[in-house]
Amino acid sequence: ENEEVINVRPVVRFDPRGGFLVADAQESQFRRYGASGDLLAVFGRRGGGPGEFRSPAAVVRLRDGTLVGFDEDGRYAQFDSAGGSVLRAGRVPVPSISSVEVVDDTTLLSVVGLGTGPRLHTWIPFSDRVERSFFTPPFRRISASVHAAVGAGGIAATFLISDTIYIFGTDGEERMKVPFRTERYRPYADPSSWPPPP
Secondary structure, three states: OOOOOOOOOEEEEEOOOOOEEEEEOOOOEEEEEOOOOOEEEEEOEEOOOOOEEOOEEEEEEOOOOOEEEEEOOOEEEEEOOOOOOEEEEEEOOOOOOOEEEEEEOOEEEEEOOOOOOOOEEEEOOOOOOEEEEEOOOOOOOOOOOEEEEEEOOEEEEEEOOOOEEEEEOOOOOEEEEEEOOOOOOOOOOOOOOOOOOO
């Protein structure tokens, strides 16, 4: 970053082909870095057209090698493997996006970080079809952040004010809840009246 940048919000993930992929909401662009940190490509720019973004939230590499960048408002663009040309653009059929994970060759997981209702949505890339919507956090009135990761064992999700890791199959069925305990954690009690007491 240059000396004029005051704050940044990069979202970084490992590139399955080596190096790192970065979604930079501050600069409305995506970047691909090599394993040693050398900048390899910059793609996307500020705007509202195909391949343009207002607030990038995530970038993933699909198994075919292409890159897909996602805006918080649900717009996406698929770029060629070098990250230069826009191959297609569209909109994810769910509300605001906080992150996206690759489930398998035909399915992506969209994570809705804030809001009410289901926060995890599996969908067929480049379609308007949501396969499943699941994981409605256990608190009625709080719109706190949700995070998820996909692994060989399924999907793990956390909710900012819960002391539990929720494990789902890729079919969206809850498999287990794994509580984690720490003496520094104070559980939040969903109040019966609103607003809650101080």
